[in-house]
Amino acid sequence: MAAERDRFSTATRLRALGTQAAERVYRAQNRRMRAPRRSRLTGRAALLVLVLCSLVVALAYPMRQYVSQRAEIEEQRRLVEELRGRVEEKRDLKARWKDPAYVERMIREHLLYVRPGETGYILPRGTAGRTGEGASRSRRTAEPGPAEQAWYRHLWDGVDAADASGAAGQRP
Numbered sequence: 382m383a384a385e386r387d388r389f390s391t392a393t394r395l396r397a398l399g400t401q402a403a404e405r406v407y408r409a410q411n412r413r414m415r416a417p418r419r420s421r422l423t424g425r426a427a428l429l430v431l432v433l434c435s436l437v438v439a440l441a442y443p444m445r446q447y448v449s450q451r452a453e454i455e456e457q458r459r460l461v462e463e464l465r466g467r468v469e470e471k472r473d474l475k476a477r478w479k480d481p482a483y484v485e486r487m488i489r490e491h492l493l494y495v496r497p498g499e500t501g502y503i504l505p506r507g508t509a510g511r512t513g514e515g516a517s518r519s520r521r522t523a524e525p526g527p528a529e530q531a532w533y534r535h536l537w538d539g540v541d542a543a544d545a546s547g548a549a550g551q552r553p
Contacts, residue, residue, distance in 0.1 A: 491533045503531055
């Protein structure tokens with residue numbers, strides 16, 4: 382019984398409380414000692430993040446400029462190649478116009494010139510493939526428009542129209 386009394390005695394309880402309190406203090410001291418280390422790592426990490434963000438902000442505008450300038454350079458190169466192709470086409474056209482046979486063909490085709498002794502025929506557009514009665518009927522009924530007429534007919538129609546409007550203006 383003496384052992385049981387001793388177990389429930391005030392002194393025993395105080396000793397148990399003292400050891401528990403000592404364990405709590407020891408645990409709290411360990412926590413405090415670990416906490417500054419965490420804050421140091423957190424501070425270092427924050428500083429590292431701050432430096433990285435500063436670098437990103439400092440380099441963002443120059444990188445944007447670099448990328449846009451590279452795109453512009455590529456666009457200018459593409460434009461130069463396109464213009465070189467057009468220059469080559471113009472050189473070819475110039476060389477063709479120096480050929481008398483090409484010049485004669487263009488004059489005959491666009492201005493409807495014929496050589497002495499030749500007979501020139503002007504067919505309305507769309508009748509080149511027709512033959513027989515259908516072609517002659519379409520020639521009689523279809524009057525070519527101003528764009529389909531020969532240049533000299535278009536010229537005389539303009540002169541006639543100007544003469545008609547001038548004569549109408551002189552009458553009181």
